Amino acid sequence: AQSVAQPEDQVNVAEGNPLTVKCTYSVSGNPYLFWYVQYPNRGLQFLLKYITGDNLVKGSYGFEAEFNKSQTSFHLKKPSALVSDSALYFCAVRPSRGGYNKLIFGAGTRLAVHP
């Protein structure tokens, strides 16, 4: 079965430190990969995507993600965390074949950045 795993329910990091939010997937073929962020009482906002090309993709608000095909991972990173980065982060995958653009979401990881 196709799935997306975010192994950490919550990630805690001090402001100014680097952060990583992990995502692994189990999807056949060459999927499209996405990260979305959800702030309280808001919808999901697009952060970045990987479709093809360079394994390191850069997105909004200074975030970046690294695609690793052999490890089927797409971890979200930021060199220096801000308190305002505190939110719920979702990894999502669009299978490259079939799926008709349906996204498969992970359960989400809550990022807490402490001053």
Add this chain to the structure above:
Amino acid sequence: DADVTQTPRNRITKTGKRIMLECSQTKGHDRMYWYRQDPGLGLRLIYYSFDVKDINKGEISDGYSVSRQAQAKFSLSLESAIPNQTALYFCATSDYQTGQAFFGQGTRLTVV
């Protein structure tokens, strides 16, 4: 104005009542979706539609129905609401080529 608009934003309803959640979009996308968000479960797909003549069940469609009234409008109905349908509901559209989704701000539904 938001590209994807959901109404209402919040709703409290009683068990057994029929309720409709509405979604409209100005993205011009053909593909529209309804998701449900529950804590610890992420987003789960309820229904999706690729045009006004195309409706498809997602992974958790039982207890729900949808109507695609126009390219820009996609409504979700709960014919007889039950408490375990209490959740945050999101409407989304997607770009055909990349699959990137654009979300509404959500409807928080409470069934008492």
